[in-house]
Amino acid sequence: MDLIQLFLAYAKTGIKTRFQYHMDSFLLSFAVFFREASSIFGVYFLLLKFDTLGDWNIKEIFFMFSIISATYSLFIMFFMVFRDFPDWIKHGDFDRILLRPRGIFVQMLLNGADWVAALSHGAISVLMFIVSANSVGIRWNATNILYYIVTIISGTVIQGAIFVFFSAFNFYFSKNHGIKEFVFWKSRRFATFPLSIYGRVVQNILMFVIPFAFVNYFPAQYLLRKSDMAAYPAYYMYLSPVIAVVSFTIAYLFWRFSLRYYQS
Amino acid sequence: MIEVNNLRKEFKKTIKEPGLKGSVKSLFHPKTEKIAAVKDISFDIADGEILGFIGPNGAGKSTVIKMLTGILTPTSGTCTINGKNPTHNRKNYVREIGVVFGQRTQLWWDLPLRETYGVLKEIYEVPDDKFKERMDFLNEVLELEDFITSPVRTLSLGQRMRADIAASLLHSPKVLFLDEPTIGLDVVVKHNIRNAIEYINKKENTTVILTTHDLADIEMLANRIVMIDKGSNVFDGTISELKSKYGQIRELNFDTNDSEAKERLVYAKHFKVNEEDVIVEQEGNMVKVRFDSSVIPVSDMLTYTLGKIKVNDISVKDADIEEIIARLYKHEVG
Numbered sequence: 001m002d003l004i005q006l007f008l009a010y011a012k013t014g015i016k017t018r019f020q021y022h023m024d025s026f027l028l029s030f031a032v033f034f035r036e037a038s039s040i041f042g043v044y045f046l047l048l049k050f051d052t053l054g055d056w057n058i059k060e061i062f063f064m065f066s067i068i069s070a071t072y073s074l075f076i077m078f079f080m081v082f083r084d085f086p087d088w089i090k091h092g093d094f095d096r097i098l099l100r101p102r103g104i105f106v107q108m109l110l111n112g113a114d115w116v117a118a119l120s121h122g123a124i125s126v127l128m129f130i131v132s133a134n135s136v137g138i139r140w141n142a143t144n145i146l147y148y149i150v151t152i153i154s155g156t157v158i159q160g161a162i163f164v165f166f167s168a169f170n171f172y173f174s175k176n177h178g179i180k181e182f183v184f185w186k187s188r189r190f191a192t193f194p195l196s197i198y199g200r201v202v203q204n205i206l207m208f209v210i211p212f213a214f215v216n217y218f219p220a221q222y223l224l225r226k227s228d229m230a231a232y233p234a235y236y237m238y239l240s241p242v243i244a245v246v247s248f249t250i251a252y253l254f255w256r257f258s259l260r261y262y263q264s
Numbered sequence: 265m266i267e268v269n270n271l272r273k274e275f276k277k278t279i280k281e282p283g284l285k286g287s288v289k290s291l292f293h294p295k296t297e298k299i300a301a302v303k304d305i306s307f308d309i310a311d312g313e314i315l316g317f318i319g320p321n322g323a324g325k326s327t328v329i330k331m332l333t334g335i336l337t338p339t340s341g342t343c344t345i346n347g348k349n350p351t352h353n354r355k356n357y358v359r360e361i362g363v364v365f366g367q368r369t370q371l372w373w374d375l376p377l378r379e380t381y382g383v384l385k386e387i388y389e390v391p392d393d394k395f396k397e398r399m400d401f402l403n404e405v406l407e408l409e410d411f412i413t414s415p416v417r418t419l420s421l422g423q424r425m426r427a428d429i430a431a432s433l434l435h436s437p438k439v440l441f442l443d444e445p446t447i448g449l450d451v452v453v454k455h456n457i458r459n460a461i462e463y464i465n466k467k468e469n470t471t472v473i474l475t476t477h478d479l480a481d482i483e484m485l486a487n488r489i490v491m492i493d494k495g496s497n498v499f500d501g502t503i504s505e506l507k508s509k510y511g512q513i514r515e516l517n518f519d520t521n522d523s524e525a526k527e528r529l530v531y532a533k534h535f536k537v538n539e540e541d542v543i544v545e546q547e548g549n550m551v552k553v554r555f556d557s558s559v560i561p562v563s564d565m566l567t568y569t570l571g572k573i574k575v576n577d578i579s580v581k582d583a584d585i586e587e588i589i590a591r592l593y594k595h596e597v598g
Contacts, residue, residue: 002389005386006386006387009382009383009385009386009387010383012379012382013372013375013379013382013383016375016379017372017374017375020374020375020415021374091368092365092368095330095335095365096368096370098333098334098335098354098358099333099334099335099358099361099363100358100387100388101355101356101358101359101387101388102355102387103355260337262336263275263336264330264335264336
């Protein structure tokens, strides 16, 4: 209850801050929107040439994309600080968090949500969802809707875990922006397409190291049942929440452990 | 209220060897070196006291403050504040302290000042009626009224500092840490801020720990000084103790037509003391003599000087605190 009130207070300041710079926010949301849209067009033109990619048609790939955008949109509402963590440490903002009588991790989650970018990604995801959801043969019954909601939450948490994990290294070295961004964005780009089209190494990385496959590929499989699922154990389709809980627990514990090495 | 015992903090520093070979080597076998930023610091602060915590740059002041506020964990030694250990049960502890870092702000930069207090109210869970009462009080003491609706980024440095102090006092802390609260401010604003700090200290019996490079802050506010250098205590006592301990330096100024006064006044030889104990400078008609009055009594100095040369005007000055501290920093005394 209390946390909700705190969340609202932070959200209010976050949104108000954005309104202080109308033009900037406006342009930023357009920039994000067009960047995302352009990668969708990339996929579109590719599919015009090939028709299907590993048995997936364009609508189905759009549906996968909508899951990525939706989870990423939620991700930046909660995990932004972990993305920009080196700056937080450098500017002493993290010291301030330590001086306030609320959970350190909770404050990190509440601080600095990027509402504008979150809205842009949200808009993309809604658009992709509208385009695809009704023409890929999914029956939107109660079970599937529930499955979809769990998928979105799990996907958000998995991406959060990746960033929490990598941001913990900032307690030891002040800079590792490069690795984190590289790993995350590369994985995210790979996840635009069906996992089965990649080589063994990339597949394994996306399943067991940076588990992006569980953000969108396996959940989409549950709803779409494509033939390439035969290559993987069927229970992978139900594994996303488990992966989310496990990866987040590991990331969180590593982060808490590393906090000891903080040198301010 | 506050007890600090043998506080020590070591940092690990990686030593980089030069060249590409060195870089690769340090990637796999990082050589680290322990550096003690704080070696051994102890002091006590009584309830309601204002303590001036001073020392030259790099003395370890910030590291001590960070340990007292719970940002850093000491390598060894303890600090207990109001019976609490800052790093155990952090959440409970930080409710009782307020911290102002003069060089950084805790205010929401892009929003009207009022919004900051709104969020802090939620963070510290201050009830509505208490919040209103507190804001009225802070408004009165720090005069926030004129700019409370302005975005923080448009405030002047003095306004921002007042706003920052108010932000750290919103939850009525028992201890207030002020790190350089007057840095970069003009004389009038400095004066106002000192007055406000003094008023709050008197009114609410808030214990204040003040680090500053402006010794006027210390002279006006602090009952006591703790001075550290190179991570260890150098001095702990009141300002008058500091003056009586190190303040035997006097400065004799006189006006003379004698252009060779400096050569004719051979104090060291006459009083049989070291050359360093008496420093003579002459600039035209003005002659400045600095000496330690515990080595040579002032009256003897005057008698000798007046007997040697013809003097038009004469004055004797006490060393001020600024000078004593400058000498302490340079290890000339102590």
